[in-house]
Amino acid sequence: MTLDDMVKRHGSWLEAGIDEGPVISSRIRLARNVEEYCFPGWASEEENQAVWTETSEIFHSLEQPFLSWNMHDTDTLDKEILFERHLISQELAQQDDSCGVFVTRDECLSIMVNEEDHIRIQSLQPGLNLQGAWAAADKIDDELESKLTYAFSPKLGYLTSCPSNVGTGMRASVMLHLPALVLMEEMDPVINGISKIGLAVRGMWGEGTEAAGNMFQVSNQITLGRREDEIISHLEQIVLELIEHENNARIRLMNERSIVVEDHVSRAFGLLSNAKLMTSGEALNLLSTLRLGLDLGMLTQFSRRELDMMFISIQPAHLQKLETKGLEPEERDVVRARKLRDFMENATDSNGKN
Amino acid sequence: MTLDDMVKRHGSWLEAGIDEGPVISSRIRLARNVEEYCFPGWASEEENQAVWTETSEIFHSLEQPFLSWNMHDTDTLDKEILFERHLISQELAQQDDSCGVFVTRDECLSIMVNEEDHIRIQSLQPGLNLQGAWAAADKIDDELESKLTYAFSPKLGYLTSCPSNVGTGMRASVMLHLPALVLMEEMDPVINGISKIGLAVRGMWGEGTEAAGNMFQVSNQITLGRREDEIISHLEQIVLELIEHENNARIRLMNERSIVVEDHVSRAFGLLSNAKLMTSGEALNLLSTLRLGLDLGMLTQFSRRELDMMFISIQPAHLQKLETKGLEPEERDVVRARKLRDFMENATDSNGKN
Numbered sequence: 008m009t010l011d012d013m014v015k016r017h018g019s020w021l022e023a024g025i026d027e028g029p030v031i032s033s034r035i036r037l038a039r040n041v042e043e044y045c046f047p048g049w050a051s052e053e054e055n056q057a058v059w060t061e062t063s064e065i066f067h068s069l070e071q072p073f074l075s076w077n078m079h080d081t082d083t084l085d086k087e088i089l090f091e092r093h094l095i096s097q098e099l100a101q102q103d104d105s106c107g108v109f110v111t112r113d114e115c116l117s118i119m120v121n122e123e124d125h126i127r128i129q130s131l132q133p134g135l136n137l138q139g140a141w142a143a144a145d146k147i148d149d150e151l152e153s154k155l156t157y158a159f160s161p162k163l164g165y166l167t168s169c170p171s172n173v174g175t176g177m178r179a180s181v182m183l184h185l186p187a188l189v190l191m192e193e194m195d196p197v198i199n200g201i202s203k204i205g206l207a208v209r210g211m212w213g214e215g216t217e218a219a220g221n222m223f224q225v226s227n228q229i230t231l232g233r234r235e236d237e238i239i240s241h242l243e244q245i246v247l248e249l250i251e252h253e254n255n256a257r258i259r260l261m262n263e264r265s266i267v268v269e270d271h272v273s274r275a276f277g278l279l280s281n282a283k284l285m286t287s288g289e290a291l292n293l294l295s296t297l298r299l300g301l302d303l304g305m306l307t308q309f310s311r312r313e314l315d316m317m318f319i320s321i322q323p324a325h326l327q328k329l330e331t332k333g334l335e336p337e338e339r340d341v342v343r344a345r346k347l348r349d350f351m352e353n354a355t356d357s358n359g360k361n
Numbered sequence: 362m363t364l365d366d367m368v369k370r371h372g373s374w375l376e377a378g379i380d381e382g383p384v385i386s387s388r389i390r391l392a393r394n395v396e397e398y399c400f401p402g403w404a405s406e407e408e409n410q411a412v413w414t415e416t417s418e419i420f421h422s423l424e425q426p427f428l429s430w431n432m433h434d435t436d437t438l439d440k441e442i443l444f445e446r447h448l449i450s451q452e453l454a455q456q457d458d459s460c461g462v463f464v465t466r467d468e469c470l471s472i473m474v475n476e477e478d479h480i481r482i483q484s485l486q487p488g489l490n491l492q493g494a495w496a497a498a499d500k501i502d503d504e505l506e507s508k509l510t511y512a513f514s515p516k517l518g519y520l521t522s523c524p525s526n527v528g529t530g531m532r533a534s535v536m537l538h539l540p541a542l543v544l545m546e547e548m549d550p551v552i553n554g555i556s557k558i559g560l561a562v563r564g565m566w567g568e569g570t571e572a573a574g575n576m577f578q579v580s581n582q583i584t585l586g587r588r589e590d591e592i593i594s595h596l597e598q599i600v601l602e603l604i605e606h607e608n609n610a611r612i613r614l615m616n617e618r619s620i621v622v623e624d625h626v627s628r629a630f631g632l633l634s635n636a637k638l639m640t641s642g643e644a645l646n647l648l649s650t651l652r653l654g655l656d657l658g659m660l661t662q663f664s665r666r667e668l669d670m671m672f673i674s675i676q677p678a679h680l681q682k683l684e685t686k687g688l689e690p691e692e693r694d695v696v697r698a699r700k701l702r703d704f705m706e707n708a709t710d711s712n713g714k715n
Contacts, residue, residue: 266695270637277635283624341620 018114372468
């Protein structure tokens with residue numbers, strides 16, 4: 008399977024059902040390093056090459072098949088695709104030699120090699136399923152550990168390139184869609200409250216990205232001095248509270264301002280169905296509103312999965328891959344608008360008029 | 362005929378054809394006063410009453426039938442309707458005793474009594490037709506003058522309450538729809554240029570109103586020391602230049618940014634067809650964009666007259682009259698959005714999909 012095939016569908020981790028409400032997906036990330044080599048930033052080219060070769064051999068020997076991309080042989084567009092699909096970080100996309108990523112066909116597991124650490128395991132699951140994501144991450148972690156000696160301190164735990172990851176090396180996060188909290192202007196206090204209890208709130212594509220489309224990633228900050236299950240259950244508890252907050256905000260919105268929500272949803276419908284130019288930022292926000300309308304039962308003609316897939320497939324690299332050519336920004340806005348109109352029309356056709 | 366009947370249709374002065382391009386209508390206003398009485402602001406109640414009685418008798422004696430509203434007997438909503446239809450000024454709507462308006466059935470002539478002057482003749486014509494508007498104003502002016510003695514100075518001309526109207530007492534104006542100049546951000550220099558040659562640019566409802574919906578009224582400022590035909594031909598010449606400017610801007614828009622215009626028009630279509638809440642300001646701007654799309658041949662399913670009528674019938678008082686009840690602002694936004702959706706749907710139904 009190639010990226011050309013992949014861009015036509017979504018990763019299994021996007022398959023959350025409508026009953027999941029505001030939750031999109033759960034993610035566990037583990038940072039690991041091989042004891043005998045320097046961390047990637049300090050290592051010689053030979054050391055990095057050795058890590059790449061050793062890990063490649065391991066992945067090819069595993070029973071579960073992995074797709075792999077060596078960044079050196081991957082062109083810019085394909086790197087962007089991998090980034091837009093949450094399979095690699097922006098940082099890895101900018102690197103070149105002796106680094107890459109191993110991905111399962113369902114895209115639920117992706118392991119970056121020689122990013123900030125030698126090994127970065129990412130495990131994604133649809134909906135709120137940190138336990139499931141942790142189990143899968145833990146399993147591949149054990150397989151790798153059976154063939155590599157990890158840098159580990161009995162006192163500190165796993166050693167990592169950045170001190171903020173030392174200990175468990177784990178970052179657990181949940182992607183949430185919180186449009187009602189945003190509409191009710193209650194998101195800022197929520198973010199402040201979460202920061203105070205050692206969690207971070209970030210945008211859709213992680214650190215440094217904006218919360219486009221009312222999508223928020225909530226994750227633990229602390230990796231040291233706590234067990235993995237403690238970190239997970241703490242995050243889970245906070246996420247459940249956030250879901251309750253969002254659901255309450257939705258109920259209040261519908262009780263107090265249902266016509267405003269209906270107007271929002273209808274306008275998003277009208278714009279997505281008619282615009283001839285659309286930036287990805289606007290598209291994300293309109294899709295977010297459509298998704299809210301779907302959750303609230305105001306729209307029925309959309310499949311939640313198809314809608315969630317649109318959040319990714321309207322991104323610049325996906326658009327260019329689907330068009331099989333490079334596009335200037337304004338051309339992308341034209342193609343994106345056309346793709347969205349097609350999506351809206353097909354949805355309308357198959358299930359009756361809005 | 363009553364206002365309830367009138368609100369269901371438009372005045373004949375709105376019947377400009379599509380070939381008129383950016384021109385909506387032409388207007389001539391004449392300010393006149395009766396010699397034997399003080400100007401309305403200085404007159405006693407008895408004097409004002411005498412003017413009202415005398416003019417009423419004249420209008421009832423004329424061959425052409427006039428509808429009349431005495432402001433004292435006209436409720437606030439009806440006054441608003443008359444204002445929204447450009448038949449009375451905001452100032453007259455706020456007055457009460459011994460004043461009112463006489464209107465022909467086609468709404469092309471309206472004569473306010475005891476506004477700022479004893480008599481304010483307004484003559485409206487569709488498209489660019491200042492000569493036609495002047496001829497009609499001149500005719501009714503002659504009829505009134507045959508029965509009243511106007512305050513007139515052989516040296517200055519007609520005497521008026523405000524010195525700015527002394528002389529001809531005439532204000533000639535043309536209502537223009539200039540969306541391309543606005544989109545190309547060329548309207549400000551145009552307004553500056555026009556001001557320097559003694560003309561004024563105002564919004565859709567005259568002095569002090571904003572240029573909602575890209576509608577602009579261009580009028581003469583000078584009334585003294587020039588003959589009526591000079592004022593009219595000067596204004597006409599400037600309006601022809603403005604039309605050329607606007608048409609050039611439309612050509613450049615279509616050459617350089619046709620996708621942007623198409624996007625604008627399609628979005629207006631999408632929002633008007635789907636929104637559940639809409640303020641009159643937003644509605645005017647979207648209708649303006651639709652009108653541009655019609656002029657440019659991007660849309661074909663609308664009648665220009667019906668579209669121009671919408672500019673007036675979505676105004677607050679018209680909405681309330683059509684709903685036959687008072688409405689709070691948010692209720693008006695709901696009713697306005699519904700009225701616009703109906704308009705869009707009917708337009709689409711009768712002529713095929715957008």
